[in-house]
Amino acid sequence: MVGREWQPLSAAELDQRLDLAVEEILEAELLSELRAQPPPAVYVHLMQTQPHVGPQVLQPAATACGPQVEETPAEPQGRLESVDSAAVKYIKDLLHSSKSQARLVGRARVSLSHTILLSLTLLSERVSYGSVSRRFLVEKGNIHKIFFSFCERVNTLKEMQIRWPVGEEAVDALFPISSQGKGQEDGEQSVPLVLGVLGHTRIPIRLPIGKHDVESTVPEVKRMKEEAHPDSWLNLELLCDRRGRLLHCTISKGSDVxxxxxxxDKLKEHPELMPPGSCLVARTGYPLTAHILTPYVTSQGPREELYNKTLEEHFHILDQAVANLRARFQRLRYLDIGSYNRARAVVLTACVLHNAFLDMGWVVQGEVEREETITQEGEGDVDDEGVRRRDAISDLLLKSFES
Structure with a gap:
């Protein structure tokens, strides 16, 4: 057990800890000398005129001698404070229960609890390896190995955490496509119940060496949006239920559209995955089938407009789930990783942990970005059965609305 959870620190890490200890001693001595000295006249004047600024005067001196730790945005602080011992223990138990018995690598091993907390810090905050190295007193090169080893272990939990609902679980996940159309029937046709909302988002990653457009004069951030190389993105396709829990996810290169x-194809081969009278809803660009309903590309009248408006209400579920995923894991806003496989492992880790934290009741509410809701694409593949079902459902919705 000791060999699995701990290994001696390397010489470099011992030197680093010694340096930090010396810095803390020197900083403490300097602060004690400053406190012993009488306050300067400027300080006394500020205390008399603006009493509320007094406690802030010595703050720059207190940090000037210490290690320069990167400041994180105010938004992620609440999330990281919620990563308490219960969350670490929950993930630790999941890892122990997984089929993979691979050991977490790292020359200077830290405990599994610290490995989880270190990895969650990298996922939840947009901080550098150097900042995490100073915070956890672990060599920067070793953090890289520990983090990706953690991601590989979490990836083995995909089938356990991101699973398609079956049986009673699937029935409980169903919700009406429209409150007005609930229960309306016309012969053998009826307004279906929705199992989940299908859509995608893009995760920016660092281009591999050799694929940068070095001659472009457009600023880097703007070029990522307007002249982005297909391989500078990962496509994250998600299917979520009404709670925002992920039922399915696939990760592909940006060139895969x-x-x-x-x-x-999976639903066509295994129609039993869809409960009777159920469907998935997706935006334009996805295939229209008997199981996947998409909006009309060109509106021809009130029937089509009502149908599109009904589906649009469900797309907010997916937009909110994506916003929550990005808010919980700030690292997904930009992955500074030039390897597709490693970037994919990080994204999948975030998806698995997203469901795990929902099971714990730990909910993070993100703000929906406008860009996520603008996905104007042409009609995807269409089959005859999907066209007939969409027309029948739009007719039922219009009859229900008129009645």
């Missing part, structure tokens, strides 16, 4: 084809 074949929306939902794998899921369409």
């Amino acid at each position: 074949d929306r939902g084809s794998a899921l369409r």
Whole structure:
């Protein structure tokens, strides 16, 4: 057990800890000398005129001698404070229960609890390896190994955490496509219940060496949005239920624009995955089938407009789930990783932990970005059965609305 959870620190890490200890001693001595000295006249004047600024005067001197730790945005602080011992223990138990018995690597091993907390810090905050190295007193090069080893272990939990609902679980996940259309029937046709909302988002990553457009004069951030190389993005395709829990996810390179084809084929081969009278809803660009309903690309009248408006209400569920995922794991806003496989492992780790934290009741509410809601694409693949079902459902919705 000791060999699995701990190994002696390397010489470099021992030197680092010694340096930090000396810095803390020197900083404490300097602060004690400053406190012993009488306050300067400027300080006394500020205390008399603006009493509320008094405690802030010595703050720069207190940090000037210490290690320069990067400041994190105010938004992620509440999230990281919520990563308490209960969350670490929950993930630790999940890792112990997984099928993979691979050991977490690292020349200077830290405990599994510290490994989890270190990795969650990298995922939850947009901080550098150097900042995390100073915070956890672990060599920067070793953090890289520990983090990706953690991601590989968490990836083995995908089938356990991101699973398709079946049986009673699937029935409980169903919700009406429209409150007005609930229970309306016309012969053998009825307004279906929704199992989940299908969509995608893009995760920016660092381009591999050799694929940068070095001659472009457009600023880097603007170039990422307007002249982005296909490989500078990962496509994250998600299917979530009404609670925002992920039921399905696939991660592909940015050049892959074949929306939902794998899921369409899977449902065609295994129709039993869809409860009777149920469907998935997706935006334009996804295939229209008997199981996946998409909006009309061109509105021809009140029937089509009502149908599109009904589906649009469900798309907010997916937009909010994506916003919550990004808010919980700030690292997904930009992955400074040039390896597709490693970037994919990090994204999948965030998706698995997203569901795990929902099971714990730990909810993070993110703000929906406008760019996520603007996905104007042409109609995807269409089959005849999907066209007939969409027309029948739009007719039922219009009848229900008129009545």
